[in-house]
């Protein structure tokens with residue numbers, strides 16, 4: 001029984017280190033982990049809601065065409081008012097670039113691209 005536990009622990013550890021050494025080639029995983037909770041389209045996402053209040057035309061990150069990489073990179077590193085900064089140990093520059101590329105490659109689902117009803121004209 002103990003032997004089995006040790007073996008499965010070893011297997012799990014092996015899986016972890018394999019994953020770390022692996023190049024993550026698209027940013028979708030990190031986007032989902034670090035950004036989606038605050039920035040996905042729709043209600044319940046503080047980043048999206050705050051940007052909508054500020055009058056940003058597309059308040060989710062997905063679907064925006066006006067974000068440039070340098071700006072996104074500096075917001076991620078320094079934070080912005082309500083948004084926490086991310087240290088290089090959390091997200092490397094390469095990972096930020098991959099998140100950026102992922103965001104730029106996505107299209108907003110048509111229903112969610114509709115302007116909010118309560119938006120000022």
Ligand code: HEC
Nearest residue numbers: 034035038046047050051056072075076080081082083084
């Ligand atoms: C805890 C919630 C939270 C997380 C996590 C978060 N953000 Fe934000 N983000 C915000 C909020 C809130 C704002 C709006 C800040 C303000 O202007 O008050 C924002 C603003 C931004 C902006 C500026 C948009 C603009 O129009 O000026 C960018 C770019 C951005 N976030 C990218 C990201 C990326 C990329 C990630 C993931 C690595 C991320 N954020 C993670 C909450 C978050």
